[in-house]
Amino acid sequence: MCLLNLFSALYVLFSFASLLIFTVGVQITDLRVPAFVENGTRPGALLDCEYSLRPDELNKEAGLVVKWFFNNSAAPVYQWIPGKKPQDLGILKGRLRLDYASSEHRATKHRALYILNPTTELSGEYKCQVSTFDDEDFMVKKMLVFATGKPFDLSLNKYGSESVNISCKALGVYPEPKMTLFTESGTKTRAPVKGASVETLARGAVYDIMASTVLPEAELTTSTVIVCELKIPATNVTRRQTVSYNPGSMESLSSSSGTHKEMLHVRYLIVGFLVALLLREAAPAPC
Numbered sequence: 001m002c003l004l005n006l007f008s009a010l011y012v013l014f015s016f017a018s019l020l021i022f023t024v025g026v027q028i029t030d031l032r033v034p035a036f037v038e039n040g041t042r043p044g045a046l047l048d049c050e051y052s053l054r055p056d057e058l059n060k061e062a063g064l065v066v067k068w069f070f071n072n073s074a075a076p077v078y079q080w081i082p083g084k085k086p087q088d089l090g091i092l093k094g095r096l097r098l099d100y101a102s103s104e105h106r107a108t109k110h111r112a113l114y115i116l117n118p119t120t121e122l123s124g125e126y127k128c129q130v131s132t133f134d135d136e137d138f139m140v141k142k143m144l145v146f147a148t149g150k151p152f153d154l155s156l157n158k159y160g161s162e163s164v165n166i167s168c169k170a171l172g173v174y175p176e177p178k179m180t181l182f183t184e185s186g187t188k189t190r191a192p193v194k195g196a197s198v199e200t201l202a203r204g205a206v207y208d209i210m211a212s213t214v215l216p217e218a219e220l221t222t223s224t225v226i227v228c229e230l231k232i233p234a235t236n237v238t239r240r241q242t243v244s245y246n247p248g249s250m251e252s253l254s255s256s257s258g259t260h261k262e263m264l265h266v267r268y269l270i271v272g273f274l275v276a277l278l279l280r281e282a283a284p285a286p287c
């Protein structure tokens with residue numbers, strides 16, 4: 001008697017479970033968003049939203065709509081209703097390839113965002129939301145469009161009579177980077193330069209960064225290589241510049257050589273003036 005009750009209870013449970021399975025509506029099965037994209041290096045970035053539908057949700061009357069949102073805004077940046085033209089909106093207006101097709105299926109054809117020439121201001125959270133009249137699902141992922149800026153500059157300049165000013169500068173980086181100076185000696189052991197100061201400046205939506213330090217020349221040998229490393233923390237992107245310490249070639253960069261050149265200019269000026277004066281004296285006086 002008791003056993004029979006158990007069986008009927010299990011039967012009810014199973015039927016309820018199978019009912020649930022069959023009524024599960026639209027479900028996002030995968031959201032593929034590139035985590036990092038380098039600014040200005042790609043013709044496009046594809047953000048795709050895969051979903052499954054119940055057979056009856058494939059009907060025209062089911063009210064299927066695909067929307068994409070940026071940074072949790074209330075207004076979508078993209079909307080597509082099967083059978084209609086996809087629409088680019090807000091920050092993505094004019095920035096999408098609207099004829100991109102993820103598939104040839106009527107219910108999934110224009111589900112994806114194909115962002116043309118992604119740039120840093122399109123970094124943020126992308127939410128795909130798929131809904132029908134009875135059901136809805138969404139998923140969110142981040143995309144970071146980073147920029148390493150202009151090729152950066154590492155220079156050594158004589159500082160006083162016995163020191164060297166090492167300075168490294170990168171302009172127009174996004175997001176906020178880190179910069180480190182290292183010295184590498186003959187054995188290739190790398191040591192961070194002690195006491196280097198790093199200054200970061202926000203310039204509009206990008207960052208400029210400079211690391212510099214003054215080292216006594218006694219701490220450097222001709223086999224020393226100076227390395228400047230620029231890192232974009234959220235990514236594993238690293239850019240490096242190296243320069244070898246060479247006391248001979250550095251002389252030409254030092255400020256003393258600058259004044260030397262100016263002195264030469266003054267000398268040429270004086271000589272030129274004297275020549276002009278002589279020529280004038282030699283020429284016959286105008287009537």
Ligand SMILES: *[C@@H]1O[C@H](CO)[C@@H](O)[C@H](O)[C@H]1NC(C)=O
Pocket residue numbers: 039040117119120147148149172173174206
């Ligand atoms: C990103 O790339 C575009 C060209 O595609 C360029 O105009 C813009 O200055 C770049 N932005 C940054 C922060 O480097």
Ligand SMILES: *[C@@H]1O[C@H](CO)[C@@H](O)[C@H](O)[C@H]1NC(C)=O
Pocket residue numbers: 071121123124125
């Ligand atoms: C979007 O959100 C990200 C953080 O996820 C933020 O860094 C970025 O500035 C936001 N972009 C816009 C245009 O609001």
Ligand SMILES: *[C@@H]1O[C@H](CO)[C@@H](O)[C@H](O)[C@H]1NC(C)=O
Pocket residue numbers: 157165166167212214
């Ligand atoms: C070292 O050189 C950089 C770039 O030329 C300069 O901005 C910085 O002020 C110099 N450091 C010192 C201590 O003079």
Ligand SMILES: *[C@@H]1O[C@H](CO)[C@@H](O)[C@H](O)[C@H]1NC(C)=O
Pocket residue numbers: 036235236
């Ligand atoms: C780091 O860079 C390598 C390629 O250099 C890439 O395959 C990997 O996915 C990157 N990892 C992260 C967390 O970005």
